[in-house]
Amino acid sequence: MVTSAAYYVYAALMLGLVIGFILVAGWLVRRFGGGALLRLPGRADRRLGVVEAMALDPRRRLVLIRRDGVEHLLLLGGTQDLHLEGPITRPGPPLGPPHAPRRAFDAILQETAAPPATAPGQDP
Structure with missing residues (x-):
């Protein structure tokens, strides 16, 4: 050839x-x-997922997983795998912007916790 x-x-x-x-x-x-390749139609009802992962060194990594809306922090690698923290519930919505003073939050909480006003013509 x-x-x-x-x-x-x-x-x-x-x-x-x-x-x-x-x-x-x-x-x-x-x-x-x-x-993006895994987000196909019909896969929206997944119960388990990796939220975040971080390598600590070449052998060990921290992994934050979510199962049924509850998060768990795992240390993977090395001689054994460890469940460091969990169940971690997701925090609720913040009460306001982080720079707002605490007195403003207290005032809002007092207004919402105050007893309802009486109707006209009724004794308190």
Whole structure:
């Protein structure tokens, strides 16, 4: 079989094209997130999910998971896996902006806890 220089040029171009496709696909996954591929129709009722993960060192990582609306903090890797904290309930909505003074919150709480006003013509 006789091979020419054109064959090697063609093979190098095709190899470059395949590597280019792989790089573009990797960039798209990093840019738009790999989780977007898992968010398909019909998968909205999932009960278990990873909220956040953080590598502590090459072997250990902290993982925050949510199961049925309750979060658990796990330490994975090393010699054993540990359940560090949980169940963690999600905090309620904040009472106001973080810069508002505490007296304003107390005033709002007193207004909402005050007894209802009496109707006209009734004795208190």
